[in-house]
Amino acid sequence: MSDNAVERQEFRKTLGQFATGVTVITTLDGEGAPIGVTASSFNSVSMDPPLILWSLAKDALSLPAYQKSGAFNVHVLSIEQDELSNLFARRGADKFGDLDFVPGVNGMPLLADCAATFQCKTRHQYDGGDHCIFVGEVLACENSDRAPLVYHGGQYAAALPRQDQGATGGDEVDLQQGSFTSDFFIYLLSRAHFQFSHALLQPDAALGLQRAAYYVVAVLCQQGGLDRAEILERIAVTGHSPSEEVFDKLCDMGFVTRSAAEGGAPDGKYTVTDEGREFQVSLLARSMDLEEQVLSGFRPEEIGLFKNMLRRLIEKTDKGLSNMWS
Ligand SMILES: Cc1cc2nc3c(=O)[nH]c(=O)nc-3n(C[C@H](O)[C@H](O)[C@H](O)COP(=O)(O)O)c2cc1C
Missing domain, CATH: 1.10.10.10 (Winged helix-like DNA-binding domain superfamily/Winged helix DNA-binding domain)
Structure with missing residues (x-):
């Protein structure tokens, strides 16, 4: 425990105000078995070279697999994949069951029907408090027009384009003329x-x-x-x-x-x-x-x-x- 004064609950709640997407990140363990976790800590790092990052709790059962495999795939989940998110957030569960996947260009499991995917080689690993930060170099990426799943305030949500037009109620009615727009x-x-x-x-x-x-x-x-x-x-x-x-x-x-x-x-x-x-x-x-x-x-x-x-x-x-x- 550090002596930092930021209260844990307050920190968590405050972070919840940062809306993110939801990803499932996959790799293989030492025996070649598929491994995966749900992670919202994904973010972009660099355009050239193309780098992304995410962080995994040090007490995650799958941590050793990510530390040793040298590669991972990031799946940005679509709005329909909330159940997949829940499945991969279950600690130690048999997450793949009869889930369909193919080996990616890096040999790591690649799931279908996601909003986007990034296939990565692990470039750096950093210590980040109670998390380990993985930086991946993107070897291949693919995007679809599937709507992404959003995570906000501890809940799943959907991203809607802002519709500002007409929202002000400003000059909708002309009371002199009796007309309206x-x-x-x-x-x-x-x-x-x-x-x-x-x-x-x-x-x-x-x-x-x-x-x-x-x-x-x-x-x-x-x-x-x-x-x-x-x-x-x-x-x-x-x-x-x-x-x-x-x-x-x-x-x-x-x-x-x-x-x-x-x-x-x-x-x-x-x-x-x-x-x-x-x-x-x-x-x-x-x-x-x-x-x-x-x-x-x-x-x-x-x-x-x-x-x-x-x-x-x-x-x-x-x-x-x-x-x-x-
Ligand atoms: C929406 C969502 C986002 C999550 N993001 C992260 C994350 O970024 N990092 C992390 O370590 N755990 C995150 N988790 C929790 C892990 O998915 C969960 O602890 C998982 O069970 C770890 O798997 P393992 O212990 O079997 O390796 C998230 C869970 C959910 C539901």
Whole structure:
């Protein structure tokens, strides 16, 4: 133990603010068995000659192998390889199991499907406190367009390009003119919603259904036996208030049935029919296809971020209106 006053926990937490990638570094032991560890201490050193470094804890079981092998391969993990990272971070485990690898130009194990690889000859080894620092000369390197796995604050993360444009909210709206720019947040949200639902409902145009009719069927698929007032209350959040005519049309089409009026329900109660449910199911199937199509160009982490943002927006704007889908 040194007499340095920097508190261990604080040091670790502070280092965590430095976002890094995650690598798996492989070599061979004296018996020629493959060895590997997860390391985020990787960094570049020199362009000419091309040098990189990383550091390994002195108590790592694999340390002697790296000290003696004279070469190693660095695999920069992709966003999909978090399990590989966990596997190689397990002390002393049989990490290779039935993992596919080939010998690299330096003879060391080379794993597939990574974001990038550096095949190195060990040039220097330095003492670094409780770690040993390895400097490698790069003999070959390869990169792909796979998104890298990020490590930040002790957690895996994803790197997203910054999207500064439109984030300021500055001049999105001209209150004198009543006009707005295409950066106006509510405009972007509304336009995306309208375009999505237009593409979704367009194939049914021949049915002549008003948009409110879709909401009525959706509500009745969740719960049957509701009267008109109860249905209207659930749909209120959409801003639609379907007229008698809409309900009559849905009955005529055989999508819903209306019970005879009685004391408790002077207008009768509505229930969805098998045809109505089929209609709703086909609409949902179409929604899923459309979603897949529309989101196909986005990265999983972008979609996750976007969904989280929408959830937070829904929470923030909830004024207690009835939720038609629950
Ligand atoms: C994201 C991540 C980054 C890591 N980075 C390092 C590192 O740079 N150096 C190190 O010595 N250990 C690091 N570790 C821990 C080692 O991977 C772990 O101690 C490993 O079990 C050592 O293997 P061994 O004892 O079987 O040789 C990291 C672990 C994780 C999950």
